[in-house]
Amino acid sequence: xxxxxxxxxxxxxxxxxxxxxxxxxxxxxxxxxxxxxxxxxxxxxxxxxxxxxxxxxxxxxxxxxxxxxxxxxxxxxxxxxxxxxxxxxxxxxxxxxxxxxxxxxxxxxxxxxxxxxxxxxxxxxxxxxxxxxxxxxxxxxxxxxxxxxxxxxxxxxxxxxxxxxxxxxxxxxxxxxxxxxxxxxxxxxxxxxxxxxxxxxxxxxxxxxxxxxxxxxxx
Amino acid sequence: xxxxxxxxxxxxxxxxxxxxxxxxxxxxxxxxxxxxxxxxxxxxxxxxxxxxxxxxxxxxxxxxxxxxxxxxxxxxxxxxxxxxxxxxxxxxxxxxxxxxxxxxxxxxxxxxxxxxxxxxxxxxxxxxxxxxxxxxxxxxxxxxxxxxxxxxxxxxxxxxxxxxxxxxxxxxxxxxxxxxxxxxxxxxxxxxxxxxxxxxxxxxxxxxxxxxxxxxxxxxxxxxxxxxx
Numbered sequence: 001x002x003x004x005x006x007x008x009x010x011x012x013x014x015x016x017x018x019x020x021x022x023x024x025x026x027x028x029x030x031x032x033x034x035x036x037x038x039x040x041x042x043x044x045x046x047x048x049x050x051x052x053x054x055x056x057x058x059x060x061x062x063x064x065x066x067x068x069x070x071x072x073x074x075x076x077x078x079x080x081x082x083x084x085x086x087x088x089x090x091x092x093x094x095x096x097x098x099x100x101x102x103x104x105x106x107x108x109x110x111x112x113x114x115x116x117x118x119x120x121x122x123x124x125x126x127x128x129x130x131x132x133x134x135x136x137x138x139x140x141x142x143x144x145x146x147x148x149x150x151x152x153x154x155x156x157x158x159x160x161x162x163x164x165x166x167x168x169x170x171x172x173x174x175x176x177x178x179x180x181x182x183x184x185x186x187x188x189x190x191x192x193x194x195x196x197x198x199x200x201x202x203x204x205x206x207x208x209x210x211x212x213x214x215x216x217x218x219x
Numbered sequence: 220x221x222x223x224x225x226x227x228x229x230x231x232x233x234x235x236x237x238x239x240x241x242x243x244x245x246x247x248x249x250x251x252x253x254x255x256x257x258x259x260x261x262x263x264x265x266x267x268x269x270x271x272x273x274x275x276x277x278x279x280x281x282x283x284x285x286x287x288x289x290x291x292x293x294x295x296x297x298x299x300x301x302x303x304x305x306x307x308x309x310x311x312x313x314x315x316x317x318x319x320x321x322x323x324x325x326x327x328x329x330x331x332x333x334x335x336x337x338x339x340x341x342x343x344x345x346x347x348x349x350x351x352x353x354x355x356x357x358x359x360x361x362x363x364x365x366x367x368x369x370x371x372x373x374x375x376x377x378x379x380x381x382x383x384x385x386x387x388x389x390x391x392x393x394x395x396x397x398x399x400x401x402x403x404x405x406x407x408x409x410x411x412x413x414x415x416x417x418x419x420x421x422x423x424x425x426x427x428x429x430x431x432x433x434x435x436x437x438x439x440x441x442x443x444x445x446x447x448x
């Protein structure tokens with residue numbers, strides 16, 4: 001019997017983790033395939049010829065690329081349980097806006113925290129803390145970015161929490177001390193089975209990032 | 220029905236995406252022209268995160284980021300002129316191509332507005348833009364008349380800048396990338412898109428646009444005297 005759902009992914013990718021969480025939320029059975037990003041499979045190159053990146057979801061042989069697009073696809077196709085996007089158009093727009101903000105800002109600036117030195121690093125640190133402040137402002141007193149329930153914007157951001165220890169170390173800040181609301185929110189999300197079972201250990205991620213940093217900066 | 224307002228800027232393709240979508244859906248709205256050199260309190264209040272146009276305000280509630288706005292319009296007025304396909308996989312593809320254009324935005328912006336020398340197509344930045352256009356033609360458009368099929372949809376609207384504003388950018392830089400000889404299908408799409416009545420009736424004056432584009436480039440290159448990559 002052909003496997004209906006296949007996920008091409010990489011264990012440490014916060015983008016891949018988003019898809020894994022969505023699949024878990026919906027209780028979808030799928031085949032997970034770990035990609036070696038330095039030796040990409042023919043299947044990956046065939047299924048995502050434009051970007052050649054993970055994650056790629058293959059559903060009945062058809063590929064869907066870009067993590068947030070995949071999450072929306074999953075939400076639309078398996079719409080019988082655990083809705084990730086709200087039904088109200090305005091709330092959906094807010095969820096999309098914040099997921100897009102996270103996509104535009106968190107990864108690129110976060111990357112600079114561990115991959116740069118000197119002035120560039122100092123600037124990245126400042127920028128990253130501004131980004132966290134903005135996110136905390138949006139979260140406010142809500143339990144989740146989505147409001148009362150875990151939703152699209154939460155899925156978009158929570159996967160970065162597995163990178164928190166690495167980001168804190170290279171960014172020289174403490175999430176718990178300086179951004180307690182985000183820290184508490186991440187802990188709250190970890191109480192969800194889909195999140196807890198998906199996110200890799202922060203120490204493991206830190207060691208992975210250390211390896212990448214060594215290769216990039218030679219130290 | 221609740222009031223719809225659009226905060227826009229006359230030469231902005233992002234602003235026009237929203238106008239085209241509202242017009243296709245037959246949604247009445249009030250247009251407010253923003254002076255980007257002197258942003259209104261209203262804009263700063265409605266889009267505190269980015270402080271940019273376009274911002275759609277519906278029943279007093281603001282929505283920012285043009286792609287988010289387009290999807291909001293589609294969700295809110297679903298019964299007239301669908302902008303996205305019904306099929307979930309095709310919808311995912313449409314979103315993919317819109318995002319592709321967003322992601323390449325900086326490459327296009329720098330090639331046209333930041334690099335201060337070179338008119339020659341050998342310029343690295345221009346090569347990247349050409350590559351991008353080739354991918355669009357081959358993978359996104361293919362042999363279809365429009366990205367949306369027989370009628371224009373959200374992807375066409377998202378790439379609307381390529382059909383009209385791009386010509387101004389080419390003229391400003393003295394380059395010709397989107398030609399029938401180099402990109403026949405994409406060039407044909409650009410011509411067809413501009414002819415759609417809702418689009419044709421809602422385009423900025425070309426001469427004024429060219430003047431504006433030139434002044435943007437002057438400002439940008441003065442601020443960023445760049446060395447070639």
